[in-house]
Amino acid sequence: MISPAKGLTHLMNILVCLKQILDPELPSRDFRIDAAGRDADRNTAGLVMNIFCANALETALQFREKHGGKITVITFGVPSAEEILRKALALRVDSAVLIRSDLSQRPNPWCIARVLAAAIRKLGDFDLVLTGRESGDWGDGQTGALLAEELGRPCVSLADELKADTVNTALVRIRRQTDQGWEALEASTPLVITVTNNEHNVPRIAKTRDVMQAFRQPLTTWSLAELGVDAQSISEDLACTEVVELAIPIKQTHCEWVTGETLDDRISLLAKRIATVVQSA
Amino acid sequence: MWLAPAAQVENKVIAFRLLPTFYKGSSLTSVVVSCIFGWTGIDRAALGVLGAGQRLSRDLAYKHVGLIVGPASDALIAEATKFSDSIAVADHPLLDSYHSETTLTALTEVCKQLNPKAVLLGNDTYCQELVPRLAHRLGGSAAGDALKLSGRNETVLVTRSVYGGKAQATIKLSRAPAILWVRARAQEPAQQQALTTDLTRLTLTLEPNTKIKLVDRQTEMQGTARLEDARVIVSGGRGLGGSEPFTQLRALAEIMGGQMAASRAACDAGWVPAEWQVGQTGKKVSPQLYLAIAISGASQHIMGIADAKTIAAINLDPDAPIFQHCQFGLVEDYRQVVGPLREKLIELLA
Numbered sequence: 001m002i003s004p005a006k007g008l009t010h011l012m013n014i015l016v017c018l019k020q021i022l023d024p025e026l027p028s029r030d031f032r033i034d035a036a037g038r039d040a041d042r043n044t045a046g047l048v049m050n051i052f053c054a055n056a057l058e059t060a061l062q063f064r065e066k067h068g069g070k071i072t073v074i075t076f077g078v079p080s081a082e083e084i085l086r087k088a089l090a091l092r093v094d095s096a097v098l099i100r101s102d103l104s105q106r107p108n109p110w111c112i113a114r115v116l117a118a119a120i121r122k123l124g125d126f127d128l129v130l131t132g133r134e135s136g137d138w139g140d141g142q143t144g145a146l147l148a149e150e151l152g153r154p155c156v157s158l159a160d161e162l163k164a165d166t167v168n169t170a171l172v173r174i175r176r177q178t179d180q181g182w183e184a185l186e187a188s189t190p191l192v193i194t195v196t197n198n199e200h201n202v203p204r205i206a207k208t209r210d211v212m213q214a215f216r217q218p219l220t221t222w223s224l225a226e227l228g229v230d231a232q233s234i235s236e237d238l239a240c241t242e243v244v245e246l247a248i249p250i251k252q253t254h255c256e257w258v259t260g261e262t263l264d265d266r267i268s269l270l271a272k273r274i275a276t277v278v279q280s281a
Numbered sequence: 282m283w284l285a286p287a288a289q290v291e292n293k294v295i296a297f298r299l300l301p302t303f304y305k306g307s308s309l310t311s312v313v314v315s316c317i318f319g320w321t322g323i324d325r326a327a328l329g330v331l332g333a334g335q336r337l338s339r340d341l342a343y344k345h346v347g348l349i350v351g352p353a354s355d356a357l358i359a360e361a362t363k364f365s366d367s368i369a370v371a372d373h374p375l376l377d378s379y380h381s382e383t384t385l386t387a388l389t390e391v392c393k394q395l396n397p398k399a400v401l402l403g404n405d406t407y408c409q410e411l412v413p414r415l416a417h418r419l420g421g422s423a424a425g426d427a428l429k430l431s432g433r434n435e436t437v438l439v440t441r442s443v444y445g446g447k448a449q450a451t452i453k454l455s456r457a458p459a460i461l462w463v464r465a466r467a468q469e470p471a472q473q474q475a476l477t478t479d480l481t482r483l484t485l486t487l488e489p490n491t492k493i494k495l496v497d498r499q500t501e502m503q504g505t506a507r508l509e510d511a512r513v514i515v516s517g518g519r520g521l522g523g524s525e526p527f528t529q530l531r532a533l534a535e536i537m538g539g540q541m542a543a544s545r546a547a548c549d550a551g552w553v554p555a556e557w558q559v560g561q562t563g564k565k566v567s568p569q570l571y572l573a574i575a576i577s578g579a580s581q582h583i584m585g586i587a588d589a590k591t592i593a594a595i596n597l598d599p600d601a602p603i604f605q606h607c608q609f610g611l612v613e614d615y616r617q618v619v620g621p622l623r624e625k626l627i628e629l630l631a
């Protein structure tokens with residue numbers, strides 16, 4: 001908990017939702033599909049915190065530095081997901097919650113949003129709930145928006161800057177990206193925000209001392225049963241989307257190398273090739 | 282719901298029938314709705330959405346409704362009548378421009394009246410944020426970035442890239458309505474069909490949303506054309522090492538009448554605006570020529586240029602994955618190439 005900046009009386013209570021995914025930096029040639037043919041083979045690369053979750057966490061940390069407040073992180077996942085919570089603890093978030101998934105299949109955003117909403121109701125009131133814009137694995141980009149609906153709160157998507165209002169403590173100022181540029185918004189809390197990357201929310205790196213300490217910090221762990229989520233609703237959520245096929249696309253482009261004796265020759269040839277394409281455009 | 286006044290449509294007065302049965306939510310005729318927004322009009326993206334809607338409705342043997350949300354001029358309505366079996370208009374003073382919560386409320390109300398089995402939207406950021414929330418409010422299911430759509434046995438199947446473009450998944454949306462945003466410009470544009478005479482104006486009860494207030498809206502477009510519609514694109518990556526080299530790339534782009542783009546790494550570094558980003562979480566472009574300079578070609582970047590006609594690259598590293606997607610490429614330090622290349626192109630394109 002960090003005390004409020006001068007003039008602010010209300011401390012924002014912030015929740016950041018984190019997801020662990022297969023490292024998206026894995027080169028295409030090493031990517032494999034698992035035996036069941038419905039998901040990636042998880043043994044081909046390490047597991048990491050989804051980059052946009054890291055951007056959301058960084059946004060929350062900067063907000064707390066400036067305006068005070070409290071940050072809780074949460075993930076719904078298999079036991080290995082504890083790693084990303086420890087990472088967040090090493091960045092000095094205030095508390096961390098792991099909801100253990102005992103489902104036999106990969107949860108879709110509908111199921112995840114339902115579970116996160118149940119956890120939020122149990123944890124108490126948050127002024128701000130932050131998620132990443134989308135996951136680097138299935139790239140659904142739905143969980144934040146669905147969570148807003150589950151909670152009955154407004155939602156701002158693609159935020160890349162978050163500030164408190166200096167006068168009205170229930171307001172936040174958000175800059176968000178659009179296709180054509182950006183929008184500046186004034187939004188009342190409670191609110192769900194999905195965060196995208198920009199030059200200002202590049203994730204920081206934890207101090208070694210904090211990394212060590214993070215392993216000793218307490219972690220709240222809940223099962224789905226402890227959360228009291230309705231099993232029937234969960235199975236309905238899971239059934240609403242079904243992967244019927246997963247395939248690795250084959251591509252057969254042949255790159256013609258631009259060659260020549262001298263650099264000047266090569267540039268001349270490149271220019272000719274480019275000019276031909278441009279003139280036919 | 283009330284009937285539209287007899288509007289002038291292409292100088293022809295169209296007589297409107299009384300509420301057609303399918304608007305009453307009866308299951309007699311199921312509908313697929315393609316959503317067009319008054320503030321965008323019918324551009325290439327909207328034609329892609331309408332095209333996907335035409336094909337999906339044919340697949341499922343449903344009726345195709347073109348829905349105009351927001352300001353609907355007579356000209357826009359006239360244009361839209363060419364591409365669907367019927368037109369519905371949802372206009373309201375509060376829909377003069379986009380507001381997330383208000384537009385969502387309006388769409389929800391409209392869909393409850395039209396009772397569609399599927400609703401298709403485009404892939405701009407506004408559409409993307411509406412889709413999951415609309416699906417939730419209608420008790421349906423959702424998917425985004427649909428490359429291909431098909432309908433079978435009353436259900437919608439969606440093909441989309443996953444794992445940053447390393448795989449493609451086909452997903453069945455079992456819970457109706459299926460709400461989708463499609464990669465609009467990658468869809469075959471809609472075909473003209475017999476002019477629609479069914480036009481329904483839907484009434485909406487909307488209240489101003491005070492929770493989210495728009496304070497400022499800025500466009501940072503490079504010119505009048507969208508990057509998505511550019512014929513030639515010169516794109517720079519992390520290998521450029523800073524913002525200054527982008528001015529050289531711009532000079533190169535200008536002589537080809539092209540626009541500028543960048544990899545996420547270059548945008549993240551703050552060298553160029555985020556609007557320039559091409560890829561999974563950036564723009565999906567389809568130029569005749571995409572010239573990638575000092576970009577490695579990560580799968581997430583390639584996702585944005587899959588529809589480019591010709592891809593060419595300049596990169597120091599012959600093993601850079603970008604070359605696997607190129608028609609031609611030069612292995613060289615860009616610093617040796619960009620200046621002289623521009624000189625030569627000036628001559629060739631003169």
Ligand SMILES: Cc1cc2nc3c(=O)[nH]c(=O)nc-3n(C[C@H](O)[C@H](O)[C@H](O)COP(=O)(O)OP(=O)(O)OC[C@H]3O[C@@H](n4cnc5c(N)ncnc54)[C@H](O)[C@@H]3O)c2cc1C
Binds near residue numbers: 521562578581
């Ligand atoms: C969920 C997710 C979404 C993403 N979305 C996107 C997206 O939308 N768009 C996107 O671009 N990326 C995206 N990425 C990031 C992507 O994975 C790559 O990290 C990024 O594209 C790398 O950018 P780059 O090619 O500019 O940099 P690098 O991979 O660092 O490549 C730099 C290249 O420059 C070359 N080079 C260096 N010096 C020179 C020189 N002097 N002359 C010529 N060549 C030189 C090098 O050989 C190298 O190939 C996403 C990642 C994730 C996880």
Ligand SMILES: Nc1ncnc2c1ncn2[C@@H]1O[C@H](COP(=O)(O)O)[C@@H](O)[C@H]1O
Binds near residue numbers: 053130138144
């Ligand atoms: N299992 C999960 N646990 C916690 N947060 C999640 C989970 N899955 C998704 N999210 C959040 O939702 C965002 C978007 O995810 P998605 O809808 O899967 O693209 C992520 O960046 C996370 O912030």
